[in-house]
Structures are given as C-alpha cells and as structure tokens.
Amino acid sequence: MQLHYDAELIEGIVFLEVRRSPALLALRYDRARTKLYDLPGDEREAAFFQLHLHWFRELGLEDKLRAVLQRFPIITANTATLLVRRTVTKKDEGAELFVRPDAKNVAIAFRCERLFEPGFESFLAHELCHVSDMLDPSFAYEPEIRLTDAPPAEVDLLRERYRVLWDITIDGRLNQNRAARFAEFQKVMPTVPEQKFAEVWRQRPPHPELLALAKSVLVRVEKTPGAPCPLCKFPTFVWATEPPVVEIGKDFPHWLPAHGCCARCAELYSTGRLEQPAPLYI
Numbered sequence: 001m002q003l004h005y006d007a008e009l010i011e012g013i014v015f016l017e018v019r020r021s022p023a024l025l026a027l028r029y030d031r032a033r034t035k036l037y038d039l040p041g042d043e044r045e046a047a048f049f050q051l052h053l054h055w056f057r058e059l060g061l062e063d064k065l066r067a068v069l070q071r072f073p074i075i076t077a078n079t080a081t082l083l084v085r086r087t088v089t090k091k092d093e094g095a096e097l098f099v100r101p102d103a104k105n106v107a108i109a110f111r112c113e114r115l116f117e118p119g120f121e122s123f124l125a126h127e128l129c130h131v132s133d134m135l136d137p138s139f140a141y142e143p144e145i146r147l148t149d150a151p152p153a154e155v156d157l158l159r160e161r162y163r164v165l166w167d168i169t170i171d172g173r174l175n176q177n178r179a180a181r182f183a184e185f186q187k188v189m190p191t192v193p194e195q196k197f198a199e200v201w202r203q204r205p206p207h208p209e210l211l212a213l214a215k216s217v218l219v220r221v222e223k224t225p226g227a228p229c230p231l232c233k234f235p236t237f238v239w240a241t242e243p244p245v246v247e248i249g250k251d252f253p254h255w256l257p258a259h260g261c262c263a264r265c266a267e268l269y270s271t272g273r274l275e276q277p278a279p280l281y282i
C-alpha cells in the first residue's frame, strides 16, 4: 500500500510544527521556503510539495500516522493507496473506502491541528477500524441498509442505531471511549438492557448481527385512526403533530417522539395541566 498526501495537509502540519519549535528551526524552514520562490512557476509547486514532504518525515510527523496504520494489517495488505488529505471542519473528518474493479483505495481526511491533539491516535484508529471491518470478510459488511416500506424517519433511526452499535464494537476492541459510547447506546436504545451493550463491546458481532439488533428495537408506530395513544391508551383519532417532547419525557422516560401521542395528551402536557403521571409505558 502506498501513502499519498495532499499538499495542503503536509504544508499545514509542517507549518504548525515549525511554529512551535525553537526559533532556529523556524528560520531554517523560512529560508528553505524563500529559495523556492525563485523557481519558475511550473516547478515551484512540485518543489514546495517535496520540501514539505521532506520536513514532514524528518520531523517525525509521518511516524505518528504510520504507527497507527500498522495496527491494521488488513488495510495495508488489501488496499492500493491511502490518500491522506486535509479538511477544514471537524465534521468532514473521517475515512472512506473506495472500491473499484481493479483496486481498493482508502482516503482519510482530518484537520492539520488534529495531528497535535491528544486524541489523534484514538481518532485515527477508530476511523481505520471502520475501513478494516469493511475489508474483513468475517465482518460481512454490506454498504446498503435497506428497509422496505419504512417511512424515512424510521430509516434514519435505524441508521443511527446501526452507527452507534458499530462504533461500540470498534471502541470496544480499541478499549477507548467506553462512557461516551454507553451514553449513546442508552440514548438510541433506551429499552435494550445494559447487558447487551457489554456484549457488543466485548464480542464484535458481525455486520448482519449488528443490523438485526438495530432493527429489533425499531418501534413501528401505527398512527392510524382508532389506534391507542401510547401515553393514555385511549383510542386515538387525532394524533398530535408536535408533541411537547421534554414535558412528556419527564413522565415517560422511554417515550420517543416517533411513538407519537394523541392531541389531547399533547395539549395536557404542553399546558402543564397533568398533575398525576399516567401509567408508565414500556
């Protein structure tokens, strides 16, 4: 596998490193750069790239990346290239696998500052672990999650649950972020017992099992006329369009907006007129 860098990333990283290094180093760097401005335009860009690549390696910055990468032999053995590129925002950071008939390639993007942050190794390992799983036949990954006839909100919920579960299996193997993952698990799967979290954390179930688990907790809510309201259980003909989520959550901790409720309950909760909590749902 070959490593490729985009020019902006290595320039940005070298720049940050030089600025926090002794003044002499910064001076050497500035001189080396200044010389290159005399080159003809078409040669200049390539020369800058070579300069930054040289410094990126000499300053031991590439080693930080390689140290994490070598923990994933499935990636190094099965992909042709790893492109490392710069992104400006945190939300665009992450790794992707591109599968072409002739080759598999990986791209990973992060902010230049990321390399110097304390969580760099765990961030990179987490992202590479996603890619490693996709390449690992024992994980049996499939890129498309299909749910026939499901309303879009339900598919989004399923994707979110699947993402949380996959992240749990990854951080379980890397032994990091347990508390944060558990909080996510409780948020998207409040009705699933804690023990399930521990199982997923320890055992790394393959993709089909994760998907089945994510689907098993999906709540199919039939908001048809006459169906019972999940809060008051009365046959409901008028469903609330915007139930007061926070107020209802105080009495019904496992209730989700997707469950819905009758217009009457919604009105009672939004005006705070309900003094006695109704029987608990779920």
Ligand SMILES: [Zn+2]
Residues within 6 Å of the ligand: 126, 130, 166, 167
């Ligand atoms: Zn993840």
Ligand SMILES: [Zn+2]
Residues within 6 Å of the ligand: 229, 230, 231, 232, 233, 234, 261, 262, 263, 264, 265, 266
């Ligand atoms: Zn009701």
